[in-house]
Amino acid sequence: MNIPFRIALRYFKGKKSAQAINIVTWISIGAIALSATAMIVLFSVYNGLEQYVKSMYTSFYPEVKITATHGKFFPLTDKQKQQIRLVKGVKGASYATEDMALLDGTDHQKVISLKGVDNEWFRVNTMESHITTGTASWPEQSRDIPSNIGVDIVAEMGIDVSNPFNKIQIFYPKADGNISGMPTDAAINSLEVAPYSSFNVQPELDGLYFLVPVAAAQQLFGVGNQYSSVELSLQSAKAESQVIADLKKLLGSEFKVQSRLEQNATLYMVTKTEKWAIYGILLLVLIISSFNMVGSLSMLAIEKKIDVAILKSLGATQQHIYTIFLWVGLILSFIGAVIGMLLGLIIALVQIKFGIIAMGDGFLEAYPVALKWNDFALVLLTVLFVGFLAALYPARKAAKQLMIFRDE
Numbered sequence: 001m002n003i004p005f006r007i008a009l010r011y012f013k014g015k016k017s018a019q020a021i022n023i024v025t026w027i028s029i030g031a032i033a034l035s036a037t038a039m040i041v042l043f044s045v046y047n048g049l050e051q052y053v054k055s056m057y058t059s060f061y062p063e064v065k066i067t068a069t070h071g072k073f074f075p076l077t078d079k080q081k082q083q084i085r086l087v088k089g090v091k092g093a094s095y096a097t098e099d100m101a102l103l104d105g106t107d108h109q110k111v112i113s114l115k116g117v118d119n120e121w122f123r124v125n126t127m128e129s130h131i132t133t134g135t136a137s138w139p140e141q142s143r144d145i146p147s148n149i150g151v152d153i154v155a156e157m158g159i160d161v162s163n164p165f166n167k168i169q170i171f172y173p174k175a176d177g178n179i180s181g182m183p184t185d186a187a188i189n190s191l192e193v194a195p196y197s198s199f200n201v202q203p204e205l206d207g208l209y210f211l212v213p214v215a216a217a218q219q220l221f222g223v224g225n226q227y228s229s230v231e232l233s234l235q236s237a238k239a240e241s242q243v244i245a246d247l248k249k250l251l252g253s254e255f256k257v258q259s260r261l262e263q264n265a266t267l268y269m270v271t272k273t274e275k276w277a278i279y280g281i282l283l284l285v286l287i288i289s290s291f292n293m294v295g296s297l298s299m300l301a302i303e304k305k306i307d308v309a310i311l312k313s314l315g316a317t318q319q320h321i322y323t324i325f326l327w328v329g330l331i332l333s334f335i336g337a338v339i340g341m342l343l344g345l346i347i348a349l350v351q352i353k354f355g356i357i358a359m360g361d362g363f364l365e366a367y368p369v370a371l372k373w374n375d376f377a378l379v380l381l382t383v384l385f386v387g388f389l390a391a392l393y394p395a396r397k398a399a400k401q402l403m404i405f406r407d408e
Contacts, residue, residue, distance in 0.1 A: 004320055007311075008327030011300060021303060024296045029336040031289035032387070036340025036379050037347070039282045043375040044348040046278060048368030050271050054264075056202035059125050060209065061263045062094075062231035064243060067256050072099060073226040074255070087246050089239030090232050094121035097217040098228045103210065104169040105157035112153065112210045114170060116217020124233040127199060133161045134197020138213050145216045146196035152207035154198050161195040168193050170210070172220045191220040283382065290390040293332055297325055297391055301398030322399045329391025330384060337383035341376055 012025075066084070068074040076095070085093050094117060101114040122128065122136040130136075131148075138146055147168065149159060160166050170191045193212055200206055218224065234243060240259055247257045261268055312321070348369050351357060355366030 004323040005327050008324045008331060011304065011324070011328055012331050021296065021299045024292065024299060025332065028290075028292035028296045029332055029339070031292050032286070032333060032336025032383060033340035033343065035282065035286040035289050036337050036383055037344040038285070039279075039379045039382075040341055040344025040375065041347050042278055042282065043275070043379075044344070044369045044371055045351075045367050046275055047370035047372055047375070050275070051370050052368045053267075053271070056205075057264060057267065058260070059127055059130055059199075059201050060205055061260050062124055063234045063237070063240065063260055064090075064232040064247070065258050065260075065263055066230035066232070066247065066251065067228065067258070069254055069256050073097065073221070073223045073228055075224075075226050076230070080251075083250055084230060084232070084247065087243060087250065089235050089243040089246075091235045092120055092124045092233040094118055094124045094231045095214060095227045096121060096229045096231060097214050097221060097223065097226065099172070099217075099221055101210075101220065102171040103153070103157065104171060105159075107158070110153070110157060112170075113208045114172070114210050114212065114217055114220070116212050116214035118214050121231060124231050130199045130201050132198050132200045136197075139196065142194075142196075144194035145191065145212060147193040148197045148199060148211035149195060150206035150209050151198050151200045152203060153210060154195075156207065159195055161198045164194045164196070166195060168195065170220065172222075174222060189220050189222055191216060279378075283386075286383065286386050290386050293329060293387060293390045294394055296332070297329055297394035298397065300328065301325060301394055304398075318399045322395050325395035325398050326388065326391050329387050329395070333383050333387025333390075336387075337380050340383075341379060345371070345376075 081093070081095075084090065096115055096117045098113060098115040101112055103110045103112045119137045128136045132151060134148065144164060144167075149161065153159070154161055159168065170193065172189045172191070174187055174189055191212070193216070199211075214227075218226065232243070234240060244257050244259060248255075251257065312318075348371055351367060351369045352371075357367050358365060359367055
């Protein structure tokens with residue numbers, strides 16, 4: 001332990017002649033602690049909300065997705081399908097055909113995203129937990145074309161999912177149809193489906209997606225045996241980058257291979273931007289609260305003039321004095337950071353255990369919280385850095401004043 005640090009520690013622990021110095025010192029520690037607590041709590045709540053939002057999108061965004069570089073649909077040979085399945089790290093592969101269509105209800109019509117999927121799609125996208133009525137698969141034998149409908153569409157269109165005789169009409173314009181004025185039967189493909197099951201993922205998806213077997217969607221869109229995407233699940237998340245690289249090499253430039261992050265680039269970019277915006281705001285609060293430390297160190301420097309003059313007479317340099325007060329600032333910052341992080345950890349753990357702070361009706365019962373230890377490291381480094389900057393001015397001022405005192 002070097003001498004400047006030991007002296008700084010003694011200055012911090014030692015009794016001050018003026019009570020005001022003690023008060024200002026603990027006020028500065030408290031302000032830093034509150035800032036650190038706010039950072040930990042808000043980061044933890046933000047992490048919980050981020051995880052919750054991302055989990056809602058995983059059911060419609062697979063771990064890896066293959067689409068055409070140009071155009072909506074593309075053909076796949078049996079050989080290509082087999083090659084995709086044999087790529088090391090691929091657990092499951094499903095094939096989907098998706099486009100916008102018009103749903104004809106009893107009272108009004110609605111534009112939906114009609115997605116034709118096979119049975120493997122429900123397993124690839126882990127849909128079992130989101131099914132509210134029916135099952136997460138298509139029936140093996142059915143006279144009618146089954147459908148799996150988002151609960152918001154069910155509510156809006158007044159669909160009785162338990163009634164298979166309640167037929168639903170879906171329309172899609174033909175690629176070569178000539179439409180002038182009102183649509184004609186010759187320009188539109190239609191599909192009659194029966195309600196079979198429903199799902200509840202999150203409002204944005206529940207009010208948009210309407211699922212049917214992939215063959216039925218291909219028939220409606222008039223694309224033959226073509227697909228709009230191949231959706232893959234992986235044996236391990238660690239294999240993602242290697243699987244994507246292998247698929248790109250296998251399929252060439254005609255296909256686009258994306259991870260879940262790349263499929264939701266805008267969503268993930270917004271969430272990361274929001275977190276750094278929160279960090280920036282809290283950093284400004286921490287900087288403002290650090291002004292208390294400037295006052296505390298300035299008062300301490302005035303009180304310790306005689307002590308430091310004695311040190312200089314014993315051979316201490318101006319740099320030594322400068323370092324002593326920097327250490328005092330870092331000690332104050334470290335203690336404030338530790339207190340703040342412990343308090344933030346306790347608050348986060350209480351919220352995780354008991355869910356004390358509730359959210360509004362119709363959403364989560366309580367604010368979700370998730371702790372990440374790299375957030376603690378970021379907060380500690382941030383507080384120490386701000387404390388170091390706050391200590392620079394009083395440390396330099398103290399060193400200059402002490403030189404003048406020695407000359408006198």
